[in-house]
Amino acid sequence: MGKYFLGVDIGSLTTKVVLLNEAGEIAARATGRSGYGGRDVARRLTAGLLDEKGLAGSDVAVTVATGYGRITYPADREMSEITCQARGIAHLFPGARTVIDIGGQDSKVIRLLPGGKVADFAMNDKCAAGTGRFLEVMAGALEVPLEEIGDLSLQAGNQCDISSFCTVFAESEVISHVSAGAPKADILAGVCNSVAARVASMSSRTGLEPEIVFTGGVARNSGVAASLAKQLGCGLKIPEDPVITAALGAALFARGLA
Amino acid sequence: MSQKRSYRxxxxxxxxxxxxxxYxxxxxFHRYWGRPLGRPLAWVTSGAPVELLRAFKIHPVYPEQYGxxxxxxxxxxxxCQAAEALGYSQDLCTYATSSIGSLTRTDIAPMKGLPRPDLLVACNNICGTVLKWYEALARHFRVPLLVLDTPYLPGEITPQAREYVVEQFxxxxxxxxxxxxxxxxxxELRRVMGLSDEVTTLWREIREYxxxxxxxxxxxxxxxxxxPIVVLRGTQQGVDYYRKLKREVGQRVREGKAALENEKIRLVWxxxxIWPKLFGFFKMFTERGACFVTDTYTGGWAMEIRxxxxxxxxxxxxxEVFLNRSPDFRARQLIQFIRDYSADGFVMHSNRSCKPYSLVQEVIRRKVMRETGVPGLVVEADMADPRAYAEEPIRNRVQAYLEALGA
Amino acid sequence: MTDIINPTGNEQLELLLEESSLRGARRAERYPGKKFFGYFCSYWPEEAVLAAGLEPLRLLPGPGNATPAELPAYCCSLARGVLSAATGGSLRDLAGVGFAHTCDTMQCLGGIWEELQGRDKTVTLVPPVMLKGQAAFSYYKKEMTGCLNRLGEISGKSPGVDDLRKAVNLCGQARLLAAEVDRLRPQLPSQLVSSILRAGQIMPKEDYIETLKAALPALNQMAKDPGDRQGLLVSGAVLENDSLFRMIEELGGRVVADDTCTGYRHYAGPVEMDPEAPLDTIVRRYTEMPPCPCRHRELEERAGYLGGLARERKARGAVVVIRKYCDPHAWDAVPLAAGLSSLGIRTLVLELEGADAGGPERTRLQAFIESLG
Incomplete structure (x- = not known):
């Protein structure tokens, strides 16, 4: 019987796997681009982790899958990423009462009960505004690497206004700003601000209670983080690795199932 | 493009x-005079029977105009974001959602929001949305909500519809x-209706110039x-204002003075x-000598009071308000405008906020084009929300349309 | 074909499920002697259609995202889908189509229909929005009479009092049977019940009644204790397939109370007939059925009704479905969520493009059901 617990989070853009040991500590973790077949990516990442630790598949006692690809992944159980995210964050930040998660295609605000149970949540409409995908499209339009837009946006002098709620319209707004000669930093500040505004507005549907933890791939974007903190009027905690927290939650659930 | 002002x-x-x-x-400052004078304040829809309210000395306020x-x-x-945060969809009418947002965001709302109503009066002759909107307001303010249900008219008004509405009155x-x-x-009601009729008649005459x-x-x-035609129907101030305006517009016609320096194209709206871009949008037309000589919207207030x-x-x-009627009626009205005003084309604002106005525009457009041979352009935007306005695509369409009209 | 398991192998049940998934597509071949008349909303009086010798057929959009040129993208997929089917010619066999005036979109679609499909084949009935009061009743009755006359013109058979009585009786039978299925709901798979109820809006009325009667013993046999499934109330407009109900079931939920327009709301309401005044019976029934958000009786009527329903069926949570661009339900969702929450019923507002629930909905529903546990 294995002594390890695996959490697999197959997201729209990135796949993450977290392996816990018997004590519930992170033994290994890995991330990769989901691409066309997130399931295969998850298998490959898992195989790599086990290899690295000198473990065999049979050493994994329980696997819990989450994220978009969870349904078809051969796990012992699949759970929604909202429940897993809540669990992962509560583990890292026992005092957390609100989680703001901005991922590739989704953004979510989750209100937590002590212990990490979900009290309420809100998610974005079926539209890319307010998600990582929005940032990716705008980064593409401005020819700036996605990882750099946050820091660059913080150098803005005069933030441009991006008002459209439609990604396609917003892209045309960005192009208008470009043709009007606005500096990239100013446009990017507008872009980051627009994502933050969208999520800030969503957060009032669930209510905000400190501590607030900001997680998901976009939490690495310093521009969005700064704008979000400003709009919410309070500080945000960001996990050291904000990408893997839902996978961590899934692994914790796996350990609980054993 | 001329640098000169092309607009008088x-x-x-x-x-x-x-x-x-x-107004x-x-x-x-209604709170200072309303109660002492026994004159309650009502929030009313644009199609509400204001004459009856005025006959009861009620001060009407128009959240749509406020929008x-x-x-x-x-x-x-x-x-709107404030309303969206309360759970209202961003696809709803933005007059309604911005009005709901203004209840909590008094910090940014013009005049710190409209003053609290003593009652609410909605008439569904313009849309079904007003009922839902005013229900939300009634829940918020906990004041009486009076609704006048004017059945949609697929054809002419029926005896039962007339009787039903009279009973509700x-x-x-x-x-x-x-x-x-x-x-x-x-x-008193007859007196107010007389003033209303005078105002709407003046407005009709001004438009006909x-x-x-x-x-x-x-x-x-x-x-x-x-x-003023929205908020001051049934008042002497309304009559006074439109008399002045009529004199000035009549004078312009007698002197052959135009609104546009160089009118080349005549259009119907x-x-x-598109309030958030009113001047920016129309400038694309005026700078090419295209004048909107009439429109169906402000024409809605040129009703006759029988x-x-x-x-x-x-x-x-x-x-019998035009928005309560069939596409066939609306097409005939537009055709009449095009003929009466010798228009070269028409522009339809496909307004995301207003489904009853907009969803039927394409069949109307085809019918009007078929009967008049005059081209119609559709631009999608929103009457109040700048977030639904796509600058470049709209500019392209307008430009292409005007080029085709020879501007 | 249906994808709902019918472990009893009961033939009648099989037929109901099949009809439901066909959505009327093979009506001509299956019911060659019948003339169908299409309609959209639960406010359309099926009794009037039957009395005129026609069969009511609920018009539902097919799969896929239809974009007919006559409607903008910001219009609901119900209107877009059915209009697209009509312009494609697949509704040509219908005797006509009826519009009960409900929302702005239906008002517009009715007008567009007249322009494209012809005035002679389009019937509009404008029920009062404010359902209370004598003026509304007598207006409604006259509208209903006008509607009956138009249907008589279309079918060539002017409906008499006997025809009305027979039609009211027939609809009453269907409603009573539907009520029986609805009572069994907590013990039956959610998608099975929604499918059976939808079939009743598609099949010829007598065939439906006969088939459902014959299928009831099998349903009773299938009924079993739901175990630890989370009981949910679902409210919303039209759902043309069982995707959402199936997903709820897959995620460990059970629809124990239903207020969708194509679900039990279509059948709910009084069934007693006054044999002397069948027309009054019809008008009263449509006045008193559980109102959709397009109608108004009292400010908190819907929240009160749904709260009562949820409690009676012991629902743990409520799912309020909004079809994208459906204004009345989008408006309704806010006070409904507040009203139900105040009764201790957690509520999820779920926006769907059409009836299909996909990945993003699954995440929301799953998290919601997980959070109820």
Missing amino acids: PLDSTRDLKRTITR YTLTR AICSTGKVTAEL KDMTSSLEKITGRRFNEG CRAKPSPLNGTDLFIHMA DNIA DGDPLESLAATYT
């Missing part, structure tokens, strides 16, 4: 500002007696100078204005 301002604009400022000052004020004041997006009359503590006075070539007014003039029993007359007037 109206002297009456000064009076307009004075008239509207006075909103009275509105804002336009918020929009030209550039706060609609933020107000009678019910509303007794509700208003209770709410205001005043007795219904038919003489634009049949002249070149037109003395452009679409933006109509949109701006319609403000369909739907509510003679006869006042409640029956009001029932017919408010049920």
Whole structure:
């Protein structure tokens, strides 16, 4: 019987796997681009982790899958990423009462009960505004690497206004700003601000209670983080690795199932 | 593109500002005079039978006009976000959602929001949304909500629809007696209806001046100078203002003065204005000599108030509103405008906020083009929300359309 | 074909499920003697259609995202889908189509229909929005009479009092049977019940009644204790397939109370007939059925009704479905969520493009059901 617990989070853009040991500590973790077949990516990442630790598949006692690809992944159980995210964050930040998660295609605000149970949540409409995908499209339009837009946006002098709620319209707004000669930093500040505004507005549907933890791939974007903190009027905690927290939650659930 | 101003301002604009400022000052300070004078304040829809309310000395306030004020004041997006945060969908009417947002965001709302109503009066002759919107307001303010249900007319008004609306008018009359503590006075209602008729007749005559070539007014003039027809129907101030405006516009026609320096193309507008981009949008037309000589929206207020029993007359007037009628009726109206005003084309604003106005536009457009041979352009936007306005795609379409018209 | 398991192998049940998934597509071949008349909303009086010798057929959009040129993108997929089917010619066999005026979109679609499909084949009935009061009743009755006359013109058979009585009786039978299925709901798979109820809006009325009667014993046999499934109330407009109900079931939920327009709301309401005044019976029934957000009786009527329903069926949570661009339900969702929450019923507002629930909905529903546990 294995002594390890695996959490697999197959997201729209990135796949993450977290392996816990018997004590519930992170033994290994890995991330990769989901691409066309997130399931295969998850298998490959898992195989790599086990290899690295000198473990065999049979050493994994329980696997819990989450994220978009969870349904078809051969796990012992699949759970929604909202429940897993809540669990992962509560583990890292026992005092957390609100989680703001901005991922590739989704953004979510989750209100937590002590212990990490979900009290309420809100998610974005079926539209890319307010998600990582929005940032990716705008980064593409401005020819700036996605990882750099946050820091660059913080150098803005005069933030441009991006008002459209439609990604396609917003892209045309960005192009208008470009043709009007606005500096990239100013446009990017507008872009980051627009994502933050969208999520800030969503957060009032669930209510905000400190501590607030900001997680998901976009939490690495310093521009969005700064704008979000400003709009919410309070500080945000960001996990050291904000990408893997839902996978961590899934692994914790796996350990609980054993 | 000329640097010169291609657009002639109206002297009456000064009076307009004075008239509207006075109305909103009275509105804002209603709490000081309303109660002592026994004159409750009602929030009403644009198609509500204001004559009856005025006969009961009620001060009407128009959240739809306020929606336009918020929009030209550039706060609609933020107000809508406040409503979206409460769970209202961003696909709903932005007059309604910005109004709901203004209840909590008094920090950014113009005039810190409209003053609290004593009652709410909605009439569904313009849409079904007003009912849901006013229900939300009734929950918020916990004040009486009076609804006038004017059945949609697929054809002409039916005897049962007329009778049903008249019966509701009678019910509303007794509700208003209770709410205001005043007795219904038919003489007073007739007097107010007389003033209303005078205002709408003046407005109709002013609009008809634009049949002249070149037109003395452009679409933006109509949109701006319609403000009193919305809020001051049934009042002497309304009559006074439109008499002045009529004199000035009549003078322009006699002197052959045009709204546009160089009128080359005459167009008809369909739907509510794009308030957040009013001047920017119309400038694309004026700079190419295209003038909007008339429109279906501000024309909606040029209704005739019939003679006869006042409640029956009001029932017919408010049920026969153009938005309560079939695409066939609306197409015939547009065709008539194109003919009467010698228009070269028409522009339809496909307004995300207003489904009853917009969803039927394509069949109307085809029918009008078939019958008149005049081309129609559709631009998608929103009457109040700048977030639904796509600058470049709209500019491209407008430009191509005007080029095709030979501008 | 249906994808709902019918472990009893009951033939009648199989037929109901099949009809439901066909959505009327093979009506001509299956019911060659019948003339169908299409309609959209639960406010359309099926009794009037039957009395005129026609069969009511609920018009539902097919799969896929239809974009007919006559409607903008910001219009609901119900209107877009059915209009697209009509312009494609697949509704040509219908005797006509009826519009009960409900929302702005239906008002517009009715007008567009007249323009494209012809005035002679389009019937509009405008029920009162404010359902209370004598004026509304007598207006409604006259509208209903006008509607009956138009249907008589279309079918060539002017409906008499006997025809009306027979039609009311027939609809009453269908409603009573539907009520029986609805009572069994907590013990039956959610998608099975929604499918059976939808079939009743598609099949010829007598065939439906006969088939459902014959299938009831099998349903009773299938009924079993739901175990630890989370009981949910679902409210919303039209759902043309069982995707959402199936997903709820897959995620460990059970629809124990239903207020969708194509679900039990279509059948709910009084069934007693006054044999002397069948027309009054019809008008009263449509006045008193559980109102959709397009109608108004009292400010908190819907929240009160749904709260009562949820409690009676012991629902743990409520799912309020909004079809994208459906204004009345989008408006309704806010006070409904507040009202139900105040009764201790957690509520999820779920926006769907059409009836299909996909990945993003699954995440929301799953998290919601997980959070109820």
